[in-house]
């Protein structure tokens with residue numbers, strides 16, 4: 392076949408700075424094939440041979456897709472039909488079985504009489520670009536969600552400050568107290584929120600220190616006791632005194648316990664069926680080599696579909712009341728310690744989350 396490239400000047404000057412045209416083909420950082428009108432491959436460059444295979448004589452869709460059928464909207468076919476360049480994204484299977492996202496550009500090779508003699512197919516690996524693109528979209532969504540969370544807390548603070556102002560003007564101490572409680576709640580929320588953001592950010596290292604796990608549980612329960620009383624939720628704790636001291640990242644484990652206890656309390660607040668609610672925190676041996684924190688509540692519980700997603704970043708069923716960072720942070724801290732989490736939950740009855748760490 393007497394092939395004439397679409398850009399004739401380039402094709403007729405077969406040498407560029409000592410490089411033969413065919414050598415340039417080989418050097419291009421993409422996968423090049425030339426196909427006939429049956430989509431049979433008649434030329435491949437070195438990159439193609441190395442990563443996709445020596446496909447000469449084989450059908451394009453067999454090689455690229457391991458398929459018996461021509462791809463829908465095949466760009467090579469289109470270039471044969473309309474003599475134009477076509478661009479399409481495709482998933483291509485490499486010789487080692489891995490799949491890559493490719494940008495396929497096809498260009499017709501026009502013969503002497505103006506007919507399309509063959510089509511050049513140039514595939515560029517854009518897998519990394521696709522991953523970066525996905526991360527950027529995720530980042531944008533995260534920023535939108537975080538801004539929304541901050542906006543809610545700011546509104547809460549403004550509301551509380553307004554009530555305090557009114558109380559001061561009217562010299563109404565009860566109103567001042569009411570406003571102060573709202574401000575206090577929002578200060579707690581913003582602190583919690585910021586700490587979760589800091590933990591979910593990459594690059595945090597564990598700072599291991601020796602501590603009694605029972606003491607950590609007691610401290611966390613104490614933090615929520617008053618809040619629990621105000622919400623009519625009984626907070627209980629149970630510590631096995633024979634537990635040894637352990638080596639953990641204290642701030643990290645406190646974060647785990649606080650997020651789990653607060654989730655359990657919110658599950659109780661959202662449960663309108665039962666009259667008496669409790670959250671219990673048990674610290675005990677899990678087996679000879681592990682200890683556990685077991686946080687149980689008799690709140691709303693979860694269905695199976697919710698349980699599947701609870702550790703996903705930004706998954707929340709609480710609307711503007713939750714950011715969905717809490718359990719993602721718990722999961723991260725526990726994994727960094729080489730620990731694991733078990734979840735048991737029944738919708739309408741309650742939930743048990745067990746966090747298991749190595750003793751040594």
Ligand SMILES: Nc1ncnc2c1ncn2[C@@H]1O[C@H](COP(=O)(O)OP(=O)(O)OP(=O)(O)O)[C@@H](O)[C@H]1O
Nearest residue numbers: 654655658692701707708713714715716717718742
């Ligand atoms: N004890 C629990 N009982 C019932 N559902 C729970 C419990 N703990 C977690 N969940 C479910 O898991 C979801 C994710 O929890 P997570 O703590 O990650 O986010 P959140 O509590 O919604 O928001 P925040 O970032 O403020 O913690 C919750 O929205 C809720 O649906």
Ligand SMILES: [Mg+2]
Nearest residue numbers: 650654717718
């Ligand atoms: Mg939470």
